[in-house]
Amino acid sequence: MSPDNQPNTTKICPTCGTRLGINATRCSVCGSNLSPSVAVSSSKAVSGQRVPAVTLSLPMLFGLAVLLLVVGAGVVFAVLRGMGEQSPMIASANATVTPTATTTVTITTTPTNTTTATPESTWTLPPPVEYKVASGDTCGGIAYVYGVSVNSIVILNGLSADCTDLTVGQVLKIPLPTPTPSPQPTGTLNPTEMVQAECNKVEYIIKDGDALSSIAANYAVSMDSIRNYNGMSDDTVYSGQKIIIPLCEQSLETATPTPVPPYPAANLLLPADGASYANPAEVITLQWASVGALRQNEAYAVTVEDVTEGNARKMVEYVTDTKFIVPESFRPTSNTAHVFRWSVLPVRQTGTDKASGNPVWEPGGAVSVQRVFSWVGTGAPAPTNTPQP
Numbered sequence: 001m002s003p004d005n006q007p008n009t010t011k012i013c014p015t016c017g018t019r020l021g022i023n024a025t026r027c028s029v030c031g032s033n034l035s036p037s038v039a040v041s042s043s044k045a046v047s048g049q050r051v052p053a054v055t056l057s058l059p060m061l062f063g064l065a066v067l068l069l070v071v072g073a074g075v076v077f078a079v080l081r082g083m084g085e086q087s088p089m090i091a092s093a094n095a096t097v098t099p100t101a102t103t104t105v106t107i108t109t110t111p112t113n114t115t116t117a118t119p120e121s122t123w124t125l126p127p128p129v130e131y132k133v134a135s136g137d138t139c140g141g142i143a144y145v146y147g148v149s150v151n152s153i154v155i156l157n158g159l160s161a162d163c164t165d166l167t168v169g170q171v172l173k174i175p176l177p178t179p180t181p182s183p184q185p186t187g188t189l190n191p192t193e194m195v196q197a198e199c200n201k202v203e204y205i206i207k208d209g210d211a212l213s214s215i216a217a218n219y220a221v222s223m224d225s226i227r228n229y230n231g232m233s234d235d236t237v238y239s240g241q242k243i244i245i246p247l248c249e250q251s252l253e254t255a256t257p258t259p260v261p262p263y264p265a266a267n268l269l270l271p272a273d274g275a276s277y278a279n280p281a282e283v284i285t286l287q288w289a290s291v292g293a294l295r296q297n298e299a300y301a302v303t304v305e306d307v308t309e310g311n312a313r314k315m316v317e318y319v320t321d322t323k324f325i326v327p328e329s330f331r332p333t334s335n336t337a338h339v340f341r342w343s344v345l346p347v348r349q350t351g352t353d354k355a356s357g358n359p360v361w362e363p364g365g366a367v368s369v370q371r372v373f374s375w376v377g378t379g380a381p382a383p384t385n386t387p388q389p
Contacts, residue, residue, distance in 0.1 A: 006089050012155040018057075025329060029058060128156060128173040139163035144276050177314040188239060199248035201229070202292060204264050217243070218262065225249040263291040263365025264348040266300070271373050273277070278376040284326040288344050291365060294320055297349040298364055302329065307372070318347065318361065332377040340375055344368045 010019050013027040013034065020027060025034050116346035131142060139159070143150045152175050154163050167174075204215065212235040216223045223235065230243045237243070267289040271277075277284055286302060294300075299318040304326060317324060332338040346365035353360055 126176045128175045131172045131174050133166050133168055133170040133172060135165060135168050138274060139166065141278075142172070142174065144278065146173055147177050150240075199246050200290075202245045202247055202264075202290060203267065204243050205236045206239055206243065208239050210236075210237060210239075212237050215243075219245050219247065220250045221245055221247070222249065245292075248291070253305050265366035266291050266344040266346065266368040268344065268368055268371050271371075273371045273373075275373045276376075277373065280335075284373070284375065285323055285369075286326065286342055286344075287323045288368065290322050292348055295348075298350070299347055300359075301345045301347045301361065302342065303345070304340055304342045306330075306332065306338055307341050308332070308336070318359075330377060334377050337376045339372055339373045341370050341372050360369045 009022050011022055011024070011034070012019055013030065013032055015027060015032040016030040018027055018029040018035070026032070029035065119362075129146075131146075133142075139150045140163075143153055150163060153159070153172060154161065155173055159165055173179070202219075205216075212223055212226060212232075215237075216226055221266050225246050226232070226243060227235070227248045232243075269289060270285065270287040286304075288300075299320050302317045302319060302324045304315050304317075309332075313330070315330060326340075343381055345363040345367040347362060348364035349359045350362050351360045352358070
């Protein structure tokens with residue numbers, strides 16, 4: 001027999017849904033009264049598909065509640081146990097750290113001996129020597145023999161300025177020349193200083209009417225180079241000012257040919273003004289500073305004149321070097337000291353003389369100042385004071 005055709009022997013409480021016996025009048029779970037209308041007639045059958053009804057008895061409800069309590073207690077226990085395991089770590093973190101004394105090793109540095117620089121020795125002036133004046137002696141000759149100046153002899157012995165009060169047998173004190181100490185080594189130059197040291201330069205004295213632009217054009221050097229070498233802030237120059245022309249920065253290549261510039265006066269170097277020459281084996285070499293890079297048709301005209309004999313003895317030689325050796329043939333033949341005057345002039349050849357075939361020269365710049373020297377003939381006595389021109 002199918003379940004649908006079996007008689008209904010139970011009924012369901014409408015309040016709590018508890019299945020009760022067919023004849024029950026009160027629900028044993030919730031206590032609700034069951035009216036007769038609640039009973040389901042066995043003759044009335046519900047047709048169609050039925051949804052299964054889930055009913056829980058009172059013991060099952062109590063069991064479910066106990067299960068939930070057990071699960072919750074287990075979760076709480078697990079959480080508390082986890083916190084209990086972490087407590088030693090927290091306790092250790094909060095523990096008081098007791099510092100431990102550490103021994104520090106102190107290293108004492110023993111000072112090393114410092115080498116003390118030895119002071120450079122200073123020159124001690126030697127005491128003057130004594131000289132007894134002989135017949136024919138002059139202050140100039142004595143000074144020449146001992147290599148000192150006439151002025152030093154005059155000052156040390158209280159003589160007159162012209163030193164004409166010498167007497168035979170007079171004892172003079174001659175100061176010995178001060179020895180020149182050897183130069184101390186210098187530091188290595190940096191690249192900029194090396195370039196400046198190797199640069200060929202010439203000194204120029206500003207004259208009236210000169211301008212920095214014209215000077216730069218004459219020497220083919222830029223105005224910036226001249227300003228940099230002389231520390232100039234602008235292009236202003238004044239008469240008598242000395243400036244340096246860096247010839248190493250010349251720009252000789254130009255688009256169009258430029259006229260040849262006039263050269264400044266040459267600066268005479270040797271011999272010193274008023275020098276005396278009495279040794280027959282001595283060679284007289286005249287030297288001066290270059291005025292610039294001479295061109296093929298330019299030279300220096302060196303003029304040497306015997307002032308003692310006048311214009312009768314005068315020579316002019318043309319050289320391209322910055323020195324000239326006075327020929328021995330120009331030496332005086334008399335037994336007295338002759339005074340010679342010399343100067344240097346930049347010149348330029350403008351042609352050739354058809355009659356003699358000699359070059360024709362014209363001044364190419366300013367003439368130098370004049371210097372003098374004395375030259376004694378062979379076998380002559382000691383030289384006298386060199387007169388000034």
